[in-house]
Each structure stands twice: as C-alpha cells, then as structure tokens.
Amino acid sequence: MSAFNRFSAAALRRLIGVLLILLTLLWANPAAALTSSTSAETAQLFELHCAGCHLNGGNIVRRGKTLKQKALKRNGVDSEAAIATLITRGKGIMPAFADRLSEDEIAALSRYVLEQAAVDWQASP
Template sequence: MLSVLLLGLILAPSALAVDMESGEQIFGVYCIGCHGGGGNIVRRGKTLKQKALERNGLASLEAIAHLVANGKNNMSAYSDRLTQQQIQDVAGYVLEQAEQGWH
C-alpha cells in the first residue's frame, strides 16, 4: 500500500518539471484552435485569462493539468493523446501565460 502511495506521489503532476517550450508547442497543436490568445471561441466565460481561471477554480498547475487530462463539458480529454509530462508542460505554459496576460 505504501508503494502505491509513493508511486502516486511520483506520478502526480506537481512532481514533474515543466518544460515551457514543449508546453508552447503542445498548445500550438492542440489548444490554439479554441484558446488562441487565452480566449475561448466555444464558451466566452471559460477563457484562459487569469481572472477566469481564478473564478472557475483553475488557477493552479494541478487544476489545469486535471482539466487537460480529463476534459469537461465541451472540452475534450487529452490523456489518451498526451503523456503526463506533456499535460504538465501545457498546463505550466497556460498558467504562465495567464499570469503574464497572454502577451
């Protein structure tokens, strides 16, 4: 049981280092179609802007990674197309861009 707990800690998204360059590339392939510039062409209030992330309880690396992996409502899940590392990278990129105002 302890080994399962330790494995969970090792594989948890927060345990992975974020590669911003990889995150930017992944965003450009999988996300930009709906979320260019941090927006959302499908649901106006569900942008990737800092205030919207905070309002929707998504202003953390873990929350964004969970959403990318599992999807929600109109957003597809990407756990079948991206590795844990890639999910972590794109989540880190989104969070950094939100904090910088998507410049």
C-alpha cells in the same frame, strides 16, 4: 604521441576551467539549461492541441471559459493540478487529452497556461 602531448598545459587548464564553470552552472540550476527549448516545445504543444479553441488565452466556444487569470480563478482552475485535471479528463465540450498527451506534456501545458495567464498572454506565440 599521446593526446596530452598535443595540448599545452595552459590549454588544458583553460579547457578544464571552462568545463568546471559549465558544470557548476548546470548543477546550480539545471532547469535553466532546458528552459528555452522546453518553453518552445510547450508552446508548440499548445498551438497543436489547444489554440484551436484557446487562441491567445481566449475561448472561441464559451466566452467566459478563457485561460485568462481572472477567469481561471473564477472557475476554480488556477493551479497546475486543477488545469492538469481539466486537460486530462476534459469537461463539458472540452475533450479529454489523457489518451493523446503524456503526463509530462500535460504538466508542461498546465505550467504554460499559468505562466501565460500571469502575463495576460502577451508572450504567447
């Protein structure tokens, strides 16, 4: 008995329909399928590598060097590229993370910092 004989034509049509809908949604917005897990992973990265000094976007070492939107603009690090450079190279007493984080992790953290700053760190873990 072949696999096709075990399923009715109607069941196969429903299955194909569901698969087509899923593929269409993923094709239309592939990032949407990864957003929640990626955000959670990035939040964990932030907790592990950054929150020791920057809990909730603050700065326990240098008061004016927070990750709040106003401070990021004032200090000229209000773009993903600028934040990525700072994470990669470090500055002052902030250590460089080039040897501890991948480029993808640094890029994700840069986006995360900007996203959290935009909502004043209200959605942070």
